[in-house]
Amino acid sequence: MSGAAVLIGASGGIGAALEAALIEEGAFDIVHGFARSRTGAQHIDITEEASIAAAAAIVASGPAPSLIIVATGVLHADERGPEKSLKDLDPAWLALTLAVNAIGPAIVAKHFLPLMPRTGKSVFAVLSARVGSISDNKLGGWYGYRASKAALNMLVRTLAIEDKRRNDRGIVVALHPGTVDTALSRPFQGNVQPGRLFDAERAALQLLDVIEELRPPDSGRFFDFEGKEITP
Known part of the structure; x- marks a missing residue:
């Protein structure tokens, strides 16, 4: 791929590592990094459509972007975290989780997918999570996060179907980065099996390797950091 690469969520642990890796690789004419914490031309708030536009x-x-990665997400904030049971459900927290994890990336796609090339390989990737797999849910809990990521995976599938009419070699996918040593996962790292907690730089390279190997038939699917498909 050539042209431009776009990284949305470039101030997060994985996002910053992805941006750095893309710049270091030098495969693109320009790498655009956007984040809510950045100012000026690099600012974006995916809960506000005007900011996305x-x-x-x-x-x-x-140059037209042939690679767009949406690396935004929320699992906990302001002393709120994933729900352990029904009694923890809160409408405002559920709405925020869906807004950031599902609606935001969909609106990003609305404004950014039309900018991608109409011919040749292009990749629009969003970071999802294995807990968004309905068939893999054996433990319950984490209502909002699970539901928002499941919604994101469905949005990816739907976007892929429509985008195929625009570019039959375009690829829209969801990617699971594994458990990465970032602020998002830090409160829950005690439950991670030895050897399954990755640093952000390694996670970024793994994800870029998966992206490199993607082919048009993979569009609409959900892959982990090893390139293995995760069932819905």
């Missing part, structure tokens, strides 16, 4: 306008003024 403004970022898309900046990208549209340069």
